[in-house]
Amino acid sequence: MPFIIAIDGPAASGKGTIARALAAHFGFHHLDTGLLYRATGAKGGDPVLAAQTLTSGDLNRSDLRSAEAGQAASRIAAIPEVRAALVDFQRRFAAQEPGAVLDGRDIGTVICPDAPLKLYVTASDRIRAARRAAELGADEAVMLAELQERDRRDSERATAPLKPAADAVVLDTSHLSIADAIARAIAEADRARQGPVIRTSPW
Numbered sequence: 715m716p717f718i719i720a721i722d723g724p725a726a727s728g729k730g731t732i733a734r735a736l737a738a739h740f741g742f743h744h745l746d747t748g749l750l751y752r753a754t755g756a757k758g759g760d761p762v763l764a765a766q767t768l769t770s771g772d773l774n775r776s777d778l779r780s781a782e783a784g785q786a787a788s789r790i791a792a793i794p795e796v797r798a799a800l801v802d803f804q805r806r807f808a809a810q811e812p813g814a815v816l817d818g819r820d821i822g823t824v825i826c827p828d829a830p831l832k833l834y835v836t837a838s839d840r841i842r843a844a845r846r847a848a849e850l851g852a853d854e855a856v857m858l859a860e861l862q863e864r865d866r867r868d869s870e871r872a873t874a875p876l877k878p879a880a881d882a883v884v885l886d887t888s889h890l891s892i893a894d895a896i897a898r899a900i901a902e903a904d905r906a907r908q909g910p911v912i913r914t915s916p917w
């Protein structure tokens with residue numbers, strides 16, 4: 715059975731950084747599921763058809779990381795038929811041996827609810843905005859408004875809203891370096907790979 719690590723959290727919390735590092739550490743496959751929604755939004759036209767006909771070429775566009783692509787993604791991500799069109803691809807990806815790390819908004823809650831490790835990565839709004847502003851060379855106040863609008867839309871939608879799974883481990887990276895955040899995630903994965911602690915009676 716492949717080992718699945720589900721990572722969710724709000725925009726620019728450090729999900730992708732941690733997911734890539736976990737995949738490299740354990741030799742697992744990694745899928746940034748946000749790219750599926752960014753590519754669908756960027757395609758234009760009917761978003762349901764765009765999601766149903768997504769190709770690897772669509773995912774390789776160079777303009778998908780922009781704030782505009784993020785906004786377009788979160789609008790089309792609220793459409794249930796768009797989400798439904800992307801489920802099978804994500805589940806097939808997760809089923810690859812020896813394991814897979816998927817990061818997004820609904821991985822632990824909808825796509826892989828049986829994943830043995832679910833991380834909910836978060837950080838304060840201000841810190842996330844500062845990190846994304848540095849990454850994109852953009853204004854911090856503009857990024858703060860963008861992230862907050864997107865987080866609100868993602869959390870309030872009826873289908874697969876952004877929220878921690880009941881059994882998710884919350885990792886607040888506000889005051890963690892990248893190296894420390896990765897080390898915590900690896901420690902959680904090592905713990906989860908050992909399986910649940912079964913207490914046997916001494917008798």
Ligand SMILES: Nc1ncnc2c1ncn2[C@@H]1O[C@H](COP(=O)(O)OP(=O)(O)O)[C@@H](O)[C@H]1O
Nearest residue numbers: 726727728729730731845849887890891892895
């Ligand atoms: N713990 C951290 N400390 C400082 N910067 C971080 C940390 N984690 C991520 N970053 C930086 O913040 C930005 C957003 O991180 P990313 O992993 O892309 O977030 P997400 O996938 O949640 O959108 C990137 O520029 C990344 O290098």
Ligand SMILES: Nc1ccn([C@@H]2O[C@H](COP(=O)(O)OP(=O)(O)O)[C@@H](O)[C@H]2O)c(=O)n1
Nearest residue numbers: 725726747748749751787788791818819820
């Ligand atoms: N599993 C996922 C992943 C992304 N998304 C949507 O896609 C948008 C872009 O996701 P992303 O992960 O690329 O965004 P960042 O966290 O990198 O800013 C999000 O704001 C969500 O609206 C989603 O609905 N479900």
